[in-house]
Amino acid sequence: MLLTEPVLTADDATATALLNCLVREVCGPEQQVWADGGRLVLRLPWAGVVLRTGLARPPVGPTYRLTAPYEEQREDAWIPASWDRLADLVAGELELATGRPNPEFLAQVGDSHGALTAILAARGEPADEPYLADEPYIASEQSLVAGHRFHPSPKARQGEPDEWLRYAPETRSRFRPHWLAVPDELVAEEGDPSAFTTLQGYGPPPPPGHKTLPVHPWQLSLLSHRPVLRRALAEGAVRDLGPSGVEAVPTSSVRTVYLPEADVFCKFSLDVRITNCVRKNAWYELSGAMALNRLLPRPFLNATFLSEPAYRTLALADLHLYEGLGVILREGVKSLPGTPLLAGALADPYGTLLAKLPAMATPEGAHAWWNAYVAHVAPPVLHAFLDHGIVLEPHLQNVLICVDAEGMPVHAAFRDLEGTKLTAGRWDLAHLPARVAEALTYAPDQGWNRVVYCLLVNHLAETAAAVADLHPSLELWRTARDHFAAHDAHPQVRALLAGVPLPAKANLRTRWARSADRVASYVSAPNPLALPL
Incomplete structure (x- = not known):
């Protein structure tokens, strides 16, 4: 079961999010990350600063489980690196790398930390476990306390806490x-x-x-x-x-x-x-x-x-x-089969929802659960894009997983048409106003990047990591690969199965550049679907 019991604090959650962003968007692409026993070491390539953090377990797919302590190397010693020190280092590294300052960045990280501090104080003691609550769906929607693990300011929220x-x-x-x-x-x-x-x-x-x-x-x-x-x-x-x-x-x-x-x-x-x-x-x-x-x-x-x-x-x-x-x-959700649960709540490393599903009690049950999960989530997304030119946005907050009494996935529901787009050139939108049609479409490559990022990097990789927290010995990605192989008539899927790197949305760099999410940049992430050569 869980290798470590996650305890949520605003300091550690902010530090972890910043380090996750550094690993994915800055140090990883520059080959400046390496494991050292039970720690992960990373060097900021422009600033030359070396940091290290704990590792809860070996990685499963393109995601790490980072834990305290967070430390900075000073000569031959390692000293604690607070969340605000890490924010300063990130800002300095990005200014050196891009040649552009961002005077808003540190304030946004601080706002996120302050918001999470206020949320934790207002939330108080944990209520009944979400799956055992009277309203499991609502409990799952309201359980994402720490927010996006790969965003530098996941809880930034305009206004003062007493307003929201x-x-x-x-x-x-x-x-x-x-x-x-x-x-x-x-x-x-x-x-x-x-x-x-x-x-x-x-x-x-x-x-x-x-x-x-x-x-x-x-x-x-x-x-x-x-x-x-x-x-x-x-x-x-x-x-x-x-x-x-x-x-x-x-x-x-x-x-x-x-x-x-x-x-x-x-x-x-x-x-x-x-x-x-x-x-x-x-x-x-x-x-x-x-x-x-x-x-x-x-x-x-x-x-x-x-x-x-x-x-x-x-x-x-x-x-x-x-x-x-x-x-x-x-x-609404009452016509859906089974009990709907927010996918993000199942993947949340600070939550306990996944561990409370009866199906997750044994490795065999967990493997069957993962197989059913991927079977309900991945094929509709791939089919929508490859066969119909529909760009779903199946990130963790846009998908509901319906489960039976044992917690086994039986259905998937996708939501939020704002994020859903159509592949340009495959749909006749001449009857729509030009601005409406423009907002509804992605170029084919842009749409594919969005689909692969949301489905594999944001969603399945995080869910696999949560399963591995409970049962670290399971081989998960060979099972997932089978569901993608069913679509290998398409060259995009064959490239995924061959192991081409995955596009990971660069939330840190997008925030630094102050760009709209629609034009967010991507970095390459390891592809867990690849078989060893």
Whole structure:
């Protein structure tokens, strides 16, 4: 079972994330990483600084399990390297390597550390184990306390903690959405109108000639200063109906919330920076979600795409309000087979969800679990891209794994049409506005990199690492290889099976360059699917 019992602190989680980024994006590509007994040593090639960290176990695939202590070499001695010292070293190395400073970087790492400190204090003592809780799906959504292991500021969140802690999934929060009544002539919407009609039954009733618009309370507070909205509320053109009678549960993405009673998700447009990006529903993303919802085939190779049937917003003379109050509805999870669990919760090295699945109790059960897991996740993603030109984004926060009573995977559900794209040249999008079509497409190489990164590097490699934490002797990647070999008629898959390096999204370098996620750069990572020559 677990070789070490992970204990989460803000200091260690921040240090580990920074070192993971260094290994993947800086030291690894320059061949400046090597194992030394139970430690990993890395040299910053431009600064010449040598660091080392503990290793929980030998690596499985392209990912390490780094542990304290974190140390820096000074002459012949090793001294402790705090998280903020590591942040300084990373900033210095990247400035030397790129020739460009980034005055925001250290503040963002510090904000992430501060946010995690506040989250841990607010979360308090561990609740019942997620799988044994009354609501295992919700518990899994709210369990990602440390966040992305390969991001320099995984918990960076715009605003002060007292503004957002009450809405943070990591604190196991629940809140009541706010509702506005909007005159029919000021409503902008697309998609299936019955989706909002159903949701309307869970909020305050609108006056005649009006429709209701659910709003995130944090979002409303951030927009309350907009003159156009203030005037519309003061004059009664838009009416404030107050909070709803049903609770919303924030999911791992923060801005998407689940209403269990209605079994529907609301993807709100907070328009705040979370981790790397400003999260909002731009006008072309609102329309793009509806276009994709119409185009994507369902059902799809024994998997589920959670549909996004409608959006609604307020059409006043303020684009910021139009986008800021736009909400996309997403279908719920109660019709899925088995018990849905967030994939990220299963792979979380600080969590206990995977270890609580009965199927994971023995090596044989764990191997069968992994085989079923890959069988449900990988083929639909490969089939979508290779045969249909659909670029899914199956990272750990975008996939739900449905399990049976023993915890065995029986189904996979993919979500979030914002990340889903179409391969340019394979779809006729001439009927769409140019900006909408542009946002919906990737060039073929760009799409393949995104698919391989999300599926293999972000998702399966991290899940394999979590399985190996419990049963380190298992041979996992030969089993996974069989599910990829079924698609070896395609040259891209043959190249994967031949062992070409994997594209790993360079979150550290992207943050340093202050680039949009869509144009993120990639570095090469070892390919665990390769057989020994």
